[in-house]
Amino acid sequence: MNLPQPTPTELAALAAFDTPTICNALEVVMPETRARGYTTRPAVCGFPALKPMVGYARTARIRAKAAPTLSASEVRNQRHDYYRYVDAGPKPSVVLIQDLDGADAGYGAFWGEVQSAIHLGLGALGVVTNGSVRDIDPWAPGFQFLAGVIGPSHAYANVVDFGGEIDVLGMRVRSGDIVHADRHGAVVIPVAAIRDLPAAIDKVAKREASILAVARAPNCTAEKLIAVFKEQDAIH
Structure with missing residues (x-):
């Protein structure tokens, strides 16, 4: 069944809440999401x-x-196709990049001054990656990143493929999924x-709020807290 896509206003409204709040709410709306669908590994915000x-x-x-094993022209054409992909489709977007270098993920940074500026220009709000970023000082203002590591070199950073289902920081995500992310992680x-x-x-x-x-309160006791818990259990 094709569900109606959210309006820009509905998406923008969710930006008023942090990602843990979104995760908590998802547990209420869809309890089956409680232990999946979010990042589970550390990241630098x-x-x-x-x-x-x-x-x-x-x-x-x-x-x-x-x-890369591709020729220089093939690498260049693939990069161009990748940019076209980022530019196409609904916006705003969040870019999610899986670094395939395994234990050496982050060996070279795809992300820096130039890529942050390009992706911001193409309508992206930021990037979530298990790889590395660099060029922190000249980084595009307003473009967020959650990255596995910060490093100095780009090494041989190159796009392998794009538009598929990936695993980034323990989260499975498909192209076109709606992603919420902040300093805590992504969902x-x-x-x-x-x-x-x-x-x-x-x-x-x-x-x-009732628990807090x-x-x-200055006269907090375990019994007072337990009374609140029992009241909530009776309601919910």
């Missing part, structure tokens, strides 16, 4: 103060440790859940 990214996934895989949001998320976010927030009110 370039700009923690930037608001969360919410956009359509553009996926690719790269290698950097060994020189794939099923289209079927999007319109129900605001109500779920409000529900979780109210539940947590007791926990932060």
Whole structure:
């Protein structure tokens, strides 16, 4: 069944919430997502103060440790096709790159001053990768990154393929998926859940607020907290 795509307004509204909040709400709307669909490995966030990214996934895989086996012209044409792919489709986008160098992922950086500027110009909000980034000072302002490592060289960084399903930082993601990401990590949001998320976010927030009110009070006790838990269990 083809579900209606979210409106730009609906996507933008989700950027008001951090990624853990989105994960909590997804557990309410789709309990089966509780233990999947999000990053599970450490990442360096370039700009923690930037608001969360919410956009359509553009996926690719790269290698950097060994020189490509394609000819120079083939490498160039593939890179051009990759840029066309990033530019096509709904926006804003979030680029997700799987580095295929295994234990040496991050050996060479695909991302730096030039690529951050190019992808920002093509409508991307940022990148999530298990690989490396560099050129932090001249990095495109406003373009976020979550990366496995920061490094100095690009080595032989080259695009292997793009547009397929990948695994990045423990998260499976397909081209066109809706991704929410911030300094905590990233999560794939099923289209079927999007319109129900605001109500779920409000529900979780109210539940947590009643707990926090007791926990932060000067006369907090275990019994008072347990009373709140029991009340919530009776309601939910």
